[in-house]
Amino acid sequence: xxxxxxxxxxxxxxxxxxxxxxxxxxxxxxxxxxxxxxxxxxxxxxxxxxxxxxxxxxxxxxxxxxxxxxxxxxxxxxxxxxxxxxxxxxxxxxxxxxxxxxxxxxxxxxxxxxxxxxxxxxxxxxxxxxxxxxxxxxxxxxxxxxxxxxxxxxxxxxxxxxxxxxxxxxxxxxxxxxxxxxxxxxxxxxxxxxxxxxxxxxxxxxxxxxxxxxxxxxxxxxxxxxxxxxxxxxxxxxxxxxxxxxxxxxxxxxxxxxxxxxxxxxxxxxxxxxxxxxxxxxxxxxxxxxxxxxxxxxxxxxxxxxxxxxxxxxxxxxxxxxxxxxxxxxxxxxxxxxxxxxxxxxxxxxxxxxxxxxxxxxxxxxxxxxxxxxxxxxxxxxxxxxxxxxxxxxxxxxxxxxxxxxxxxxxxxxxxxxxxxxxxxxxxx
Amino acid sequence: xxxxxxxxxxxxxxxxxxxxxxxxxxxxxxxxxxxxxxxxxxxxxxxxxxxxxxxxxxxxxxxxxxxxxxxxxxxxxxxxxxxxxxxxxxxxxxxxxxxxxxxxxxxxxxxxxxxxxxxxxxxxxxxxxxxxxxxxxxxxxxxxxxxxxxxxxxxxxxxxxxxxxxxxxxxxxxxxxxxxxxxxxxxxxxxxxxxxxxxxxxxxxxxxxxxxxxxxxxxxxxxxxxxxxxxxxxxxxxxxxxxxxxxxxxxxxxxxxxxxxxxxxxxxxxxxxxxxxxxxxxxxxxxxxxxxxxxxxxxxxxxxxxxxxxxxxxxxxxxxxxxxxxxxxxxxxxxxxxxxxxxxxxxxxxxxxxxxxxxxxxxxxxxxxxxxxxxxxxxxxxxxxxxxxxxxxxxxxxxxxxxxxxxxxxxxxxxxxxxxxxxxxxxxx
Numbered sequence: 001x002x003x004x005x006x007x008x009x010x011x012x013x014x015x016x017x018x019x020x021x022x023x024x025x026x027x028x029x030x031x032x033x034x035x036x037x038x039x040x041x042x043x044x045x046x047x048x049x050x051x052x053x054x055x056x057x058x059x060x061x062x063x064x065x066x067x068x069x070x071x072x073x074x075x076x077x078x079x080x081x082x083x084x085x086x087x088x089x090x091x092x093x094x095x096x097x098x099x100x101x102x103x104x105x106x107x108x109x110x111x112x113x114x115x116x117x118x119x120x121x122x123x124x125x126x127x128x129x130x131x132x133x134x135x136x137x138x139x140x141x142x143x144x145x146x147x148x149x150x151x152x153x154x155x156x157x158x159x160x161x162x163x164x165x166x167x168x169x170x171x172x173x174x175x176x177x178x179x180x181x182x183x184x185x186x187x188x189x190x191x192x193x194x195x196x197x198x199x200x201x202x203x204x205x206x207x208x209x210x211x212x213x214x215x216x217x218x219x220x221x222x223x224x225x226x227x228x229x230x231x232x233x234x235x236x237x238x239x240x241x242x243x244x245x246x247x248x249x250x251x252x253x254x255x256x257x258x259x260x261x262x263x264x265x266x267x268x269x270x271x272x273x274x275x276x277x278x279x280x281x282x283x284x285x286x287x288x289x290x291x292x293x294x295x296x297x298x299x300x301x302x303x304x305x306x307x308x309x310x311x312x313x314x315x316x317x318x319x320x321x322x323x324x325x326x327x328x329x330x331x332x333x334x335x336x337x338x339x340x341x342x343x344x345x346x347x348x349x350x351x352x353x354x355x356x357x358x359x360x361x362x363x364x365x366x367x368x369x370x371x372x373x374x375x376x377x378x379x380x381x382x383x384x385x386x387x388x389x390x391x392x393x394x395x396x397x398x399x400x401x402x403x404x405x406x407x408x409x410x411x412x413x414x415x416x417x418x419x420x421x422x423x424x425x426x427x428x429x
Numbered sequence: 430x431x432x433x434x435x436x437x438x439x440x441x442x443x444x445x446x447x448x449x450x451x452x453x454x455x456x457x458x459x460x461x462x463x464x465x466x467x468x469x470x471x472x473x474x475x476x477x478x479x480x481x482x483x484x485x486x487x488x489x490x491x492x493x494x495x496x497x498x499x500x501x502x503x504x505x506x507x508x509x510x511x512x513x514x515x516x517x518x519x520x521x522x523x524x525x526x527x528x529x530x531x532x533x534x535x536x537x538x539x540x541x542x543x544x545x546x547x548x549x550x551x552x553x554x555x556x557x558x559x560x561x562x563x564x565x566x567x568x569x570x571x572x573x574x575x576x577x578x579x580x581x582x583x584x585x586x587x588x589x590x591x592x593x594x595x596x597x598x599x600x601x602x603x604x605x606x607x608x609x610x611x612x613x614x615x616x617x618x619x620x621x622x623x624x625x626x627x628x629x630x631x632x633x634x635x636x637x638x639x640x641x642x643x644x645x646x647x648x649x650x651x652x653x654x655x656x657x658x659x660x661x662x663x664x665x666x667x668x669x670x671x672x673x674x675x676x677x678x679x680x681x682x683x684x685x686x687x688x689x690x691x692x693x694x695x696x697x698x699x700x701x702x703x704x705x706x707x708x709x710x711x712x713x714x715x716x717x718x719x720x721x722x723x724x725x726x727x728x729x730x731x732x733x734x735x736x737x738x739x740x741x742x743x744x745x746x747x748x749x750x751x752x753x754x755x756x757x758x759x760x761x762x763x764x765x766x767x768x769x770x771x772x773x774x775x776x777x778x779x780x781x782x783x784x785x786x787x788x789x790x791x792x793x794x795x796x797x798x799x800x801x802x803x804x805x806x807x808x809x810x811x812x813x814x815x816x817x818x819x820x821x822x823x824x825x826x827x828x829x830x831x832x833x834x835x836x837x838x839x840x841x842x843x844x845x846x847x848x849x850x851x852x853x854x855x856x857x858x
Contacts, residue, residue: 079835110784315480347818350825
């Protein structure tokens with residue numbers, strides 16, 4: 001089921017790094033037309049799409065206070081406790097990311113400062129379907145609240161009864177979401193990008209979704225708002241040595257496979273022995289789990305790759321730039337120092353990806369498809385922008401004014417020079 | 430020439446905030462075809478585009494060490510000294526933005542860390558034309574070098590003699606650019622996004638350019654690489670009180686107008702008197718400058734707006750979200766505290782935008798067109814990604830394992846639960 005490759009040459013690496021590719025070109029027009037409908041007809045279009053896609057007739061797009069209170073009664077106590085533990089850790093880690101204002105004189109009389117300021121309105125998209133992703137609500141809304149975003153808007157599709165899953169409503173309340181709307185798909189993204197009668201326009205949109213949602217985020221992201229990051233299928237790279245437990249590694253493979261048929265798991269090891277043992281353990285554990293057909297599809301583009309040494313392993317991993325990187329290896333800390341490209345890194349035998357997916361405190365919204373070469377996962381910064389400030393005194397402008405005049409003149413920008421000249425004349429008159 | 434609006438109602442504000450809009454839809458196909466040519470035919474296509482667009486036959490795309498040495502001889506001493514002053518300040522301010530690793534236990538036994546890691550390869554685009562933007566070379570390459578980017582690739586179009594302006598080559602050497610190529614336009618962006626025989630693929634592309642370059646950045650940014658930010662015409666908002674010097678403010682208006690016919694300057698003031706005085710001073714100073722026709726075009730969509738108090742002024746400014754905000758006002762520091770949306774802010778009479786454009790130390794690559802609602806200007810972070818790390822001990826997993834199992838089960842992700850269960854079983858057996 002899983003391909004094993006022994007000692008591939010470097011020239012073969014790029015082929016082994018191929019992700020499962022989904023062709024999105026035919027999506028473009030469908031999504032563009034949905035966006036256009038929402039942009040021009042607002043709530044009316046949203047109601048129509050609810051009838052068409054969610055099979056439900058809604059009276060109101062906004063989730064009421066009663067519905068939120070009702071969810072509070074339904075969510076089991078055990079889940080509330082678990083959410084409290086996760087929320088505490090996520091909150092602690094993201095609070096630690098707060099930035100102090102930076103302020104210094106670069107030259108006497110030339111004060112420069114940089115200050116993080118919250119994005120005032122953000123939009124979070126949470127998919128519907130069978131798995132109610134309340135964990136993603138925590139991962140997006142908690143940092144937004146810590147950053148100080150004033151409006152935290154959440155859109156999620158209703159079920160056929162026009163309801164939102166209670167765990168999503170509960171997590172939204174705990175995390176500090178300010179308003180919740182029953183809208184899904186590309187139309188939800190369009191509503192948050194342009195605003196409708198009910199739904200406020202936001203300045204940045206976050207969150208996962210199907211290919212319609214992703215395409216919509218790309219389209220509005222090049223016109224109207226910022227988006228968190230481009231998204232593709234989820235993926236894990238696992239580096240394991242002979243000391244790793246095959247059961248632990250197999251469970252991490254399967255946990256990744258469960259994300260969807262396009263998900264990918266790749267094992268890198270120097271141990272032929274470990275590589276040989278793993279497939280049978282994966283088979284065995286798979287037998288104990290639901291959704292086996294989908295997971296088999298995902299496992300079919302997973303790979304076990306044996307490389308000659310740890311340097312090759314780190315080169316391969318850095319070139320692949322995995323969303324998740326598990327280093328289940330005796331020298332995990334030393335290898336971690338060599339990580340250049342990855343979304344989130346899990347060190348040692350007990351740091352399963354599930355920990356970061358839910359409750360350790362790190363964020364689980366991470367760059368896929370090699371975007372970890374240049375993108376960060378969602379973090380406190382994702383909800384802020386950094387504004388620079390400067391204050392020059394007369395002394396300050398005297399110190400650097402002439403340099404500015406010369407540079408402006410050499411760039412042939414004479415009004416730029418003039419703005420300094422008129423000031424220097426006044427100072428020195 | 431410049432429209433003056435007295436005490437507009439809030440309902441009129443959004444109209445007054447309109448930027449000059451350039452329609453880019455017809456560009457899409459032209460640029461897509463250029464990108465496709467470069468992607469499929471590499472250097473050969475680049476050479477063809479040089480013949481077609483730059484009217485030059487190139488032997489080699491790469492700028493040679495001899496050409497860089499030659500530039501060193503040509504650049505005047507005064508400009509070298511000015512560049513040295515600017516480089517020192519830019520370097521000092523961006524070094525101060527370095528982030529320490531964040532590391533803490535969110536729960537006993539659950540260590541979470543966040544570390545900034547440089548983007549290994551970045552590409553800088555510098556436009557050609559009459560103004561050789563060596564200042565932008567400094568603004569992009571200095572932070573890239575401080576961040577630790579290994580490859581800093583610069584593309585800029587050659588002149589008809591196949592040469593690059595010496596000030597650009599000189600600034601590139603001073604700032605730490607690692608390789609320079611004579612390629613301009615959409616084709617340069619495509620080359621850096623996908624790589625050719627001569628030009629390496631990079632992971633993030635920075636820099637200004639004409640509408641072809643901007644469209645190319647948007648297109649590759651949704652497919653292959655990250656880009657710094659979307660870009661539109663440059664703009665300044667100036668807040669001035671009665672104490673401001675009309676000559677200073679007029680020179681800042683003109684300096685903005687000089688950026689191009691779509692540039693916009695808006696004055697906000699509570700003083701009818703100041704508003705009445707300003708146009709004549711702008712006219713007078715304009716008479717002393719070159720490029721008057723272009724600047725008049727730009728000034729035609731600039732505005733002078735009188736508002737009733739400082740609260741209205743700050744509301745208007747935050748809603749507009751200017752790229753540059755000059756607060757030439759006695760209470761500049763107090764008003765600065767209320768800035769929510771802006772790229773870079775200039776406080777007091779002597780902090781002209783020209784200072785930040787060249788030499789104070791802040792970056793001049795800033796969000797336009799209202800993107801300051803959600804985007805930061807280029808800063809040290811722009812050249813890094815933040816990677817999270819976690820290490821759970823047995824104690825750590827014992828502390829949060831059950832919460833993870835419950836959450837995974839409630840999201841119907843049973844393999845995620847299993848990855849914890851197999852570990853807890855081993856720990857507690």
